[in-house]
Amino acid sequence: MATAQTGKGDLHPLADIDRVIHAPARLMVLTYLYVVESAEFVFLMRLTGLTWGNLSSHLSKLEEAGYVAIDKEFRGKKPHTMLRLTDEGRAAFREYRQRLKQVLDDLPD
Amino acid sequence: MSSILNLKEAERKAFRSTFQDGLWDIYLGLLLLNWGIGLLLSKDVSELWTMVAMLALALLDMLAFWAGKKFITAPRMGLVRFGPARKAKVKKVGVLLSLSVLVGVIMLVIGLAVGRHPPEWASYGWIVPAGVFGVNAIVVFGLGAYFLDFYRAYGYGWLYALAFPANIMLDEYAGITFPLAYFFSAGIMVLIGVVFFLRFLRDYPLPAGEA
Numbered sequence A: 001m002a003t004a005q006t007g008k009g010d011l012h013p014l015a016d017i018d019r020v021i022h023a024p025a026r027l028m029v030l031t032y033l034y035v036v037e038s039a040e041f042v043f044l045m046r047l048t049g050l051t052w053g054n055l056s057s058h059l060s061k062l063e064e065a066g067y068v069a070i071d072k073e074f075r076g077k078k079p080h081t082m083l084r085l086t087d088e089g090r091a092a093f094r095e096y097r098q099r100l101k102q103v104l105d106d107l108p109d
Numbered sequence B: 001m002s003s004i005l006n007l008k009e010a011e012r013k014a015f016r017s018t019f020q021d022g023l024w025d026i027y028l029g030l031l032l033l034n035w036g037i038g039l040l041l042s043k044d045v046s047e048l049w050t051m052v053a054m055l056a057l058a059l060l061d062m063l064a065f066w067a068g069k070k071f072i073t074a075p076r077m078g079l080v081r082f083g084p085a086r087k088a089k090v091k092k093v094g095v096l097l098s099l100s101v102l103v104g105v106i107m108l109v110i111g112l113a114v115g116r117h118p119p120e121w122a123s124y125g126w127i128v129p130a131g132v133f134g135v136n137a138i139v140v141f142g143l144g145a146y147f148l149d150f151y152r153a154y155g156y157g158w159l160y161a162l163a164f165p166a167n168i169m170l171d172e173y174a175g176i177t178f179p180l181a182y183f184f185s186a187g188i189m190v191l192i193g194v195v196f197f198l199r200f201l202r203d204y205p206l207p208a209g210e211a
Helices: A024-035 A041-048 A052-064 A087-106 B007-019 B023-042 B047-077 B084-116 B127-148 B152-174 B180-203
Strands: A036-040 A068-075 A078-085 B080-082
Touching: A024 A036, A024 A041, A024 A052, A024 A068, A024 A078, A024 A087, A024 B007, A036 A041, A036 B007, A041 A052, A041 A078, A041 B007, A041 B047, A052 A068, A078 A087, B007 B080, B007 B084, B023 B047, B023 B152, B023 B180, B047 B180, B080 B084, B084 B127, B127 B152, B152 B180
Parallel strands: none
Antiparallel strands: A036 A078, A036 B080, A068 A078
């Protein structure tokens, strides 16, 4: 069986890309969580422009993958949902970014 | 895709969003307004009571700013904790502001000394404190704008810097004793802040679900 050779313009690394991260909405969420220590659900909703339900559903997938930790905090009597990237999520995002950059950089003009 | 991978820009956007409510603009404008109110008061009451009133007003401004952030902005915009790099930048601005206050106090002392016993070489004694005040404001606001990505502060530095000499010149050459320059500069800043604040309230209503 012939094996695909990797080189300039080869798109095979794209197949290995993390599909949990690759969805645009989740990529946006992870990007913002990557650059801050932690953020409240509402803050992320405002920044990404996602609706409540949409953001919730994407966060559930990211939490299932172990990329995002969701902490419920109380300030006074009010509940706050704080979100942060786990170490695993941080590493996965770094790897995703590196891989995608490599694929895009290797594409011919 | 390339923009979403620009992490610096993403972080900047996240941080800049904390200035969308216009509260900083209003707060800085009110602080400048206090100087104008102080000058008005000083015509009728003693220096000590003027200082007390200015301090009380500054505390009131701070309280209003804090309450606005806590009860209006935070429920609409949500909370965020930034990373170590941003925290370090904010700390730098804190140090700069402290230095600025120190320079301000020294300038005030020099101003009082020059004002009461003007030396012969300084027929326009007010130029010294006005210059120090102006340079101080431009440098501090400029550095603050740079480190905090709060670009409107560049303009506010100039408004602060010009208010002091403009007020003295209006008094000396046009006979206008009302602290017009302070009210004008502060008014611009408060007005900009109010526009941002109203836009913020319109764009970010209280979220319906549980946060």
